Each structure stands twice: as structure tokens, then as C-alpha cells.
Amino acid sequence: MAVYTDVSDEALSAFLEEYEIGGLVAFRGIAEGVENSNFVLRTTQGDFILTLYEKRVNRDDLPWFLGFMRHLSAHGLSCPTPVVGRNGEALRELAGRPAAITTFLPGVWPRRVHLYHCRALGEAMAHLHRAGEAYVPVRRNGLGAESWGPLLEACRAQGDRVHPGLVAEVSAALDGVLRNWPAEGALPVGHIHADLFPDNVFFLDRAVSGVIDFYFACTDMLAYDIAICLNAWCFEMDGSFNVTRARLLVAGYESVRPLTAAERASLPVLARGAALRFLLTRLYDWINTPPDAMVTRKDPRDYLHRLRFHLQADGPGAYGL
Ligand SMILES: Nc1ncnc2c1ncn2[C@@H]1O[C@H](COP(=O)(O)OP(=O)(O)OP(=O)(O)O)[C@@H](O)[C@H]1O
Ligand SMILES: N[C@@H](CCO)C(=O)O
Numbered sequence: 334m335a336v337y338t339d340v341s342d343e344a345l346s347a348f349l350e351e352y353e354i355g356g357l358v359a360f361r362g363i364a365e366g367v368e369n370s371n372f373v374l375r376t377t378q379g380d381f382i383l384t385l386y387e388k389r390v391n392r393d394d395l396p397w398f399l400g401f402m403r404h405l406s407a408h409g410l411s412c413p414t415p416v417v418g419r420n421g422e423a424l425r426e427l428a429g430r431p432a433a434i435t436t437f438l439p440g441v442w443p444r445r446v447h448l449y450h451c452r453a454l455g456e457a458m459a460h461l462h463r464a465g466e467a468y469v470p471v472r473r474n475g476l477g478a479e480s481w482g483p484l485l486e487a488c489r490a491q492g493d494r495v496h497p498g499l500v501a502e503v504s505a506a507l508d509g510v511l512r513n514w515p516a517e518g519a520l521p522v523g524h525i526h527a528d529l530f531p532d533n534v535f536f537l538d539r540a541v542s543g544v545i546d547f548y549f550a551c552t553d554m555l556a557y558d559i560a561i562c563l564n565a566w567c568f569e570m571d572g573s574f575n576v577t578r579a580r581l582l583v584a585g586y587e588s589v590r591p592l593t594a595a596e597r598a599s600l601p602v603l604a605r606g607a608a609l610r611f612l613l614t615r616l617y618d619w620i621n622t623p624p625d626a627m628v629t630r631k632d633p634r635d636y637l638h639r640l641r642f643h644l645q646a647d648g649p650g651a652y653g654l
Contacts, residue, residue: 336362338370338385338428345383348427351418352434354378365532367629368548370430373437380437382413385430390548392431397472398547399423399433401465401524406436408464410457411543413438440535440542446566449539450531451578454566455559455585457541458529462555462590465524474527474551476610478514481507484613491620496634499616506640507609513602515554520596525558526550530565556596559586560603563652564611564639572638576653583654597649604652605643612636 340348342360349357355377363371370385386395399415403423406414413435415423423433443450485492485503492500526533528549535543559582567578583592615633622630646652 336364336370336372337387338430340372340383340385340428344428348425348432349376351420351425352416353419354381354416354434366546367631368546374434381416382435382437383427383432384435385427385432386548387430390431391475394472394548395424395431395433397470398550400470401468401550402435402547404468405461405464408467410461410464411438411541412547413543413545438535438543438545440537442532442535444531446531446578448577448581450534450536451566452581452585453536453539453541454529454534454562455582455587456589457534457544457585458526458558458562459586459589461526461544462523462558468524471552472524472550474553476527476549476614477551477553478511478606481606481609481613482511484617488613488616488620492616495616495619496637499633499637502637503609503612503640506605506644509644510602510605510609514606515595515599515602520554520556520599521593522552523555524550525553525555527553527558527561529558529562554596554599554603555590556592556599557603557607559583559592559596560600560607561610563600563604564607564636567652568639568642572635574642574651580653583652597654600649600652600654601643601646604646605640608636608640608643612640 345360346357357376359375361373363373368389369387372383374381374383402412403415405412416434417423418425425432485507489500528546533544533546534541562582563579567575569575612633615631615636619630619633
């Protein structure tokens with residue numbers, strides 16, 4: 334359930350007065366998602382999404398995110414476009430929280446991943462990378478490699494309660510990944526989505542209809558976005574890696590932006606890093622979210638299994654490349 338902040342009808346009506354998007358017809362909270370409070374807003378002019386930004390999103394980053402979405406939309410990517418109020422600003426405040434209205438995207442995210450999703454995803458990701466090229470502001474990845482050590486430290490005392498031996502195993506993997514992490518300048522850098530999971534990619538008629546949730550987007554190695562998707566899209570429910578999905582994902586990507594030899598060679602270490610990133614944020618949340626909170630905690634162990642796969646992958650061949 335991701336409606337942390339209640340919005341009264343009166344507050345919402347007053348808020349909408351500051352926009353030119355028509356009068357309120359219907360309004361409901363969206364249960365999906367874990368980070369922010371999201372609402373669907375129907376006005377006399379159509380459907381919109383209202384987002385109230387909760388604690389994890391740094392208020393100072395919001396202009397970067399909203400500017401990035403506006404830039405991508407203007408460059409042909411289907412993603413939520415921030416709607417400006419009468420004062421020309423997209424970022425406002427509601428119920429004591431930073432808030433923004435964006436356009437509503439049609440489509441459904443895949444509950445079950447099929448091969449056609451993977452190729453379309455790869456293409457869409459490369460379009461996103463290309464469309465982002467001319468966006469000048471930079472945002473450092475706050476969950477990049479240098480954040481993983483401190484995250485693990487924060488989980489050290491309780492990590493083994495989640496899975497016996499977890500802390501030592503993750504610690505050893507992290508040392509190896511950091512030793513082999515690509516040096517600055519070794520791989521092409523740009524703006525990446527950094528959380529391109531199935532629930533953030535909408536499809537209609539087998540084609541990507543839109544990409545949402547840009548609140549982890551940042552400036553980092555482009556191939557790291559691919560590594561995140563290898564983790565999030567290419568494992569079966571039983572934990573096995575589906576090489577065909579990976580091959581299609583990369584083929585879709587390369588139909589728009591071919592990878593360099595160095596990017597290909599780095600995919601195994603990037604995939605290990607991406608597995609660690611999600612393992613560690615999930616572990617942190619698992620330990621720090623009370624079991625009776627309204628949010629569904631995501632299991633860190635899913636990413637321990639993925640990490641183990643990547644650790645034994647000795648080259649891009651393990652990913653069907
Ligand atoms: N622009 C949009 N158009 C249509 N539906 C949207 C849009 N933005 C969000 N939604 C709906 O709201 C849900 C939650 O959105 P989102 O994933 O951005 O939330 P979140 O709290 O940031 O979640 P998380 O970071 O856990 O993925 C989506 O699954 C989708 O159903
Ligand atoms: N996609 C993340 C959660 C929210 O960003 C995960 O599955 O751990």
C-alpha cells in the first residue's frame with residue numbers, strides 16, 4: 334500500500350485551483366509502489382497522477398527528476414510529463430509534502446515476463462539513454478558503488494537473522510566487486526533510469542507504452558542500467574537465469590545503441606554490483622521496516638540467488654552474448 338499521506342477533498346480542490354487542468358471528477362489512492370504516495374486524479378480534462386514525495390526522496394533532487402522527465406517527453410520518450418501550475422512551476426506542496434501532477438500513461442506492467450517484453454524493454458532503454466543525452470544537469474548516483482559498504486555496515490548486526498551467513502557472503506562479494514569495478518571514464522556515462530523493473534515499464538499490444546518512476550534516475554555508466562535489467566527481468570520464478578531473455582534484451586538495446594567492447598566485457602561485474610545494490614537496499618528495508626507496516630517488504634534473498642549466479646559468470650558468454 335503506498336498512500337502514506339492522506340489528502341482531504343478540500344485540500345485537493347484548493348490545490349487544483351492552482352492548475353489549469355479542469356475540475357475534479359474522481360480521485361483515488363494507488364496501492365502499488367513503496368516509495369511515494371500516488372493518486373489517480375480524473376478531471377474534466379482527463380486522467381493525471383498526483384504524487385506526494387515521501388521521506389526517501391530528497392526534496393533537492395526533485396527539480397532534477399521533474400526536469401529529466403520533461404526533457405525525455407520532449408525528446409519522444411513516453412514517460413510521465415510534469416504538469417505546471419498557473420505560476421509555471423511543476424513542483425508544489427500539498428498536505429505538508431512536496432507534490433507534483435504528471436500525465437497519466439496508458440498500459441499495464443507485465444506480471445509475467447515474456448520474451449517479447451525483453452526485446453522491447455532493451456529498445457526502450459536505449460531510447461531513454463539516447464533521449465537523455467542532451468539533458469545537461471548531472472545527478473550523482475546516491476546508491477552507487479561507494480554506498481554499498483556503508484549500507485552493509487548498517488545491516489551487519491542483524492543481517493544474519495535474515496539468512497544465516499549472509500553478512501560474510503555479501504561482504505566477500507562486495508570486496509571482489511569493488512576491486513573490479515570499472516574505473517571512471519572506462520565506460521560511457523549518461524543519465525540512467527536505475528530502477529527499470531517490470532513494475533516501472535508499461536506495455537500495450539506487446540509494445541512499450543511508457544516508462545514510469547524516475548526517482549532513482551541518475552548519471553552513471555549506461556551499461557549499469559542494462560545490468561539492473563538483467564537482474565530484474567531475466568531470472569525465472571524458480572531462480573534460474575534465462576539466457577534467451579538476456580540475449581533479446583541486449584539485442585533490443587543494440588538495435589538503437591550498440592555496446593562498446595568494454596561495456597560487454599564489464600557486464601558480469603556490473604550485474605554483480607546491481608544485484609548487491611538491490612540486495613542491500615532490500616536488506617536494509619527488511620531490517621528497518623516493522624513487519625506490520627502497510628508496505629510489502631521485498632525479499633533480499635531473491636537477490637542473493639541472483640548475486641550467486643553472477644559470481645560464477647566468467648564472461649559475457651554466461652549472458653548469452
Ligand atoms: N504516470 C502514470 N500513469 C499511470 N499510472 C501510473 C503513473 N505513475 C504511477 N502510476 C501507477 O502508480 C503505481 C505506483 O507508481 P510508482 O512505481 O511510481 O510508485 P513508487 O511509490 O515510486 O514505487 P516504487 O519505487 O516502489 O516502484 C504504478 O504501478 C502505476 O500503477
Ligand atoms: N525496484 C526496487 C524497489 C523500489 O525501487 C526493488 O525491487 O527492490
